[in-house]
Amino acid sequence: MLKQTMCFIGAGSMAEAIIAGLLEKQLTVKENISVFNKRDQSRLQKLRQRFGVRCPENKGEAVTSADIVFLAVKPKDVHDAMAQWGPYLKARKHLLVSVVAGMTTSHLETYVEEGVPVVRTMPNTSCTVGQSATGVAPGRWAGEGHRRLVEQLFRSVGTVVTLEEELLDTVTGLAGSGPAYVYYLVEAMEKAGIEAGLRPDIARQLTVQTLHGAAEMLVKTAEEPALLREKITSPGGTTSAGLEVLKSRDFTGVVRDAVFSARNRAKQLSEELTASPVK
Ligand SMILES: NC(=O)C1=CN([C@@H]2O[C@H](COP(=O)(O)OP(=O)(O)OC[C@H]3O[C@@H](n4cnc5c(N)ncnc54)[C@H](O)[C@@H]3O)[C@@H](O)[C@H]2O)C=CC1
Numbered sequence: 001m002l003k004q005t006m007c008f009i010g011a012g013s014m015a016e017a018i019i020a021g022l023l024e025k026q027l028t029v030k031e032n033i034s035v036f037n038k039r040d041q042s043r044l045q046k047l048r049q050r051f052g053v054r055c056p057e058n059k060g061e062a063v064t065s066a067d068i069v070f071l072a073v074k075p076k077d078v079h080d081a082m083a084q085w086g087p088y089l090k091a092r093k094h095l096l097v098s099v100v101a102g103m104t105t106s107h108l109e110t111y112v113e114e115g116v117p118v119v120r121t122m123p124n125t126s127c128t129v130g131q132s133a134t135g136v137a138p139g140r141w142a143g144e145g146h147r148r149l150v151e152q153l154f155r156s157v158g159t160v161v162t163l164e165e166e167l168l169d170t171v172t173g174l175a176g177s178g179p180a181y182v183y184y185l186v187e188a189m190e191k192a193g194i195e196a197g198l199r200p201d202i203a204r205q206l207t208v209q210t211l212h213g214a215a216e217m218l219v220k221t222a223e224e225p226a227l228l229r230e231k232i233t234s235p236g237g238t239t240s241a242g243l244e245v246l247k248s249r250d251f252t253g254v255v256r257d258a259v260f261s262a263r264n265r266a267k268q269l270s271e272e273l274t275a276s277p278v279k
């Protein structure tokens, strides 16, 4: 259990997913978490009801008194949020943990006094169920202890890789956005099942369990995905017939393009954010 207090700037999907995971894994207690947003009181009310976290009126005080400050606003709002809350962060007190896609640590550092440790991360919404795949990149003022603390935080809600910051855009394209690709696949499989005669609830049950089972096979057997695929594929059989369609439509190329497109958008966001005026 961590003793540090935490404050979330931003009360959206990511803040909710991380809070859910941290509390579920008992890495902290609800009394140690405060969260605020721009203005949506009903959203805060929902988080307060669901988790029992603090939603203080005095936002500046919430930032000042926290040890770990999570930045969980949309990229378009990051300048305003950092201009507003950055001056409250102090080098000897705070650790700033950003989940903002495309926002570099060096750019975040320009909003806070020299020495404030900043760690950039890219989790995904599976934090909610303790199954995120999170990339972590420490900034110039973040020491070994800060890196370890952030790894511990995100390990409580999934797996963590620490890497050079320039690779975080790739992590974003693959793992940050990744769950959306999987959900899209689920939607497509369900739709096909229904069109081929299954009841919607049965199509849902079969699709979700098929994905769950396949993911667990990958994790528990640690076998190569290609080998697992081959074990299902009898020559001239049904799987082969299905896979032929995916191959003929360049499934691999389509997925590659999706990951690269998301990665490139993250890079573009970085450029746009860096080009914007600071302070
Ligand atoms: N949704 C996802 O799957 C993932 C999102 N991210 C990143 O997480 C960040 C947040 O994304 P979501 O939670 O999806 O966004 P969201 O739109 O659900 O939530 C953003 C929150 O920020 C608040 N906010 C905006 N300006 C503010 C300010 N000046 N002061 C205080 N609060 C302010 C809004 O009121 C809102 O509560 C984004 O930068 C995104 O790139 C990272 C990984 C995955």
Ligand SMILES: O=C(O)[C@@H]1CCC=N1
Pocket: 101, 172, 176, 177
């Ligand atoms: O779409 C987005 O911008 C965010 C970043 C990673 C996942 N969702």
